Amino acid sequence: MNFNELVKQFGTRQSYKKKSYVFSQGDENNYIYFVLEGVLKACYYDEGGKEYIKSFLFSGDNIASSQALSGGLCSFSLYCLKETTLLKLSYQQVRQAADNNLEFASSIIDLLMSFAMKKEQREFELLCLSAEQRYKQLLTKSPDISQQITQNDIARYLGITPVALSRIKHKRR
Amino acid sequence: MNFNELVKQFGTRQSYKKKSYVFSQGDENNYIYFVLEGVLKACYYDEGGKEYIKSFLFSGDNIASSQALSGGLCSFSLYCLKETTLLKLSYQQVRQAADNNLEFASSIIDLLMSFAMKKEQREFELLCLSAEQRYKQLLTKSPDISQQITQNDIARYLGITPVALSRIKHKRR
DNA sequence: GATAATCGTTAACCTAGGTTAAAAAAATGA
DNA sequence: TCATTTTTTTAACCTAGGTTAACGATTATC
Numbered sequence A, B: 001m002n003f004n005e006l007v008k009q010f011g012t013r014q015s016y017k018k019k020s021y022v023f024s025q026g027d028e029n030n031y032i033y034f035v036l037e038g039v040l041k042a043c044y045y046d047e048g049g050k051e052y053i054k055s056f057l058f059s060g061d062n063i064a065s066s067q068a069l070s071g072g073l074c075s076f077s078l079y080c081l082k083e084t085t086l087l088k089l090s091y092q093q094v095r096q097a098a099d100n101n102l103e104f105a106s107s108i109i110d111l112l113m114s115f116a117m118k119k120e121q122r123e124f125e126l127l128c129l130s131a132e133q134r135y136k137q138l139l140t141k142s143p144d145i146s147q148q149i150t151q152n153d154i155a156r157y158l159g160i161t162p163v164a165l166s167r168i169k170h171k172r173r
Numbered sequence C: 001g002a003t004a005a006t007c008g009t010t011a012a013c014c015t016a017g018g019t020t021a022a023a024a025a026a027a028t029g030a
Numbered sequence D: 001t002c003a004t005t006t007t008t009t010t011a012a013c014c015t016a017g018g019t020t021a022a023c024g025a026t027t028a029t030c
Helices: A003-010 A091-100 A102-128 A131-141 A151-158 A162-172 B003-010 B091-100 B102-128 B131-141 B151-158 B162-172
Strands: A012-016 A021-023 A031-037 A040-045 A051-057 A077-080 A084-090 B012-016 B021-023 B031-037 B040-045 B051-057 B077-080 B084-090
Touching: A003 A031, A003 A084, A003 A091, A003 A102, A031 A091, A040 A151, A040 B102, A051 A151, A051 B102, A084 A091, A091 A102, A091 B102, A102 A131, A102 B040, A102 B051, A102 B091, A102 B102, A131 A151, A131 A162, A151 A162, B003 B031, B003 B084, B003 B091, B003 B102, B031 B091, B040 B151, B051 B151, B084 B091, B091 B102, B102 B131, B131 B151, B131 B162, B151 B162
Parallel strands: none
Antiparallel strands: A012 A084, A021 A077, A031 A084, A040 A051, A040 A077, B012 B084, B021 B077, B031 B084, B040 B051, B040 B077
16 A cells, blocks of 8 residues: 555645645644645745745645654645645654555555655756746657746746746747 | 664775865766764866855765666765765665665654755755855854865855855855 | 636836856865 | 965946736636
8 A cells, every 4th residue: 555545545635725725834734634636836925925835736746844743844735726625634644554554554654755855856957947948848858837827926936937937838839 | 783883884995185086077986975083075066167066074074976876876976075985775775774774764754864964954044045144154054164174165065166265254254 | 798807918117136257265185 | 394285355337036016818707
């Protein structure tokens, strides 16, 4: 049994309206979520209310705040861009399953390894690439992203303002 | 038995001279390294040879290229800033140990969770903070960093040029 | 279908940080 | 210790991207 099977069998189903928060920065929340249906953004807000987007989530993705799982508070908010259905499973349940079943523990290690690769890639992009290169790369990896996500949100994911992204698009034409 | 115990018992010891590479971007390398003694930097080089520093490593830290562990090539280089002694263990050995021992699998999950938290923190800093805020945060977390690491390298870790870091320091005085 | 809200573009102006180069300061090595 | 290399600072100039604001184009909402 792997993580997706576990979550599908034992996870609690929950639906969210468009524009609602699954959790907010500063909340306690030790659940791991699996996206059955919908589109979400994981984002930070600074003291001035400025938004920075960590990632977008689509069907089949999963997410949790690792800080919150480890006894802390959520370092980011999770917001529904579309009507969304999630499955949730508490971290305790997952750890318990891992501590009782070698095969499952192994699939959790695989999951965490693929998470590590994704985060390493994101770190690389933010550290080494210019905003224009990040935009190009995003279009290559997700050519249909602008069908799902507004340009404002894409800009905040790239770490620039919507105005700057509009300029980059103009230059590339 | 946790990961540190395993690596100390079964790891292969290897020493490196100052200014040598443990591995280079593009290498195959499926080892996990544990730093016994020394100081290293993990860094990317772009086509023009420009350097970007992913992280610094000190005694007690461990590192591997997750891309390389998953069958790919190293996405970064690992370079010794001081005379260094490492222990290495192949990923296969670690996975085998995890697949045969629940307690060990559980400690690997802990290790990967703490890695996830670190990477989440770094992503936050690169996405949400200005260079000056990142510098301030680094000084708070590692007040003695400039005893160990040159300002040039600190700048490349922050994602700016040494000239820009010198300017920031000047402004803060 | 009308009204309001949000989104994307453009312009003008500003600032942080990049680039190059040169000189001062510090570390390294024979 | 003296010479060489590496680091750090400073200056001048340049560019990417931020800020604000205005305007049209979409999209939601009633």
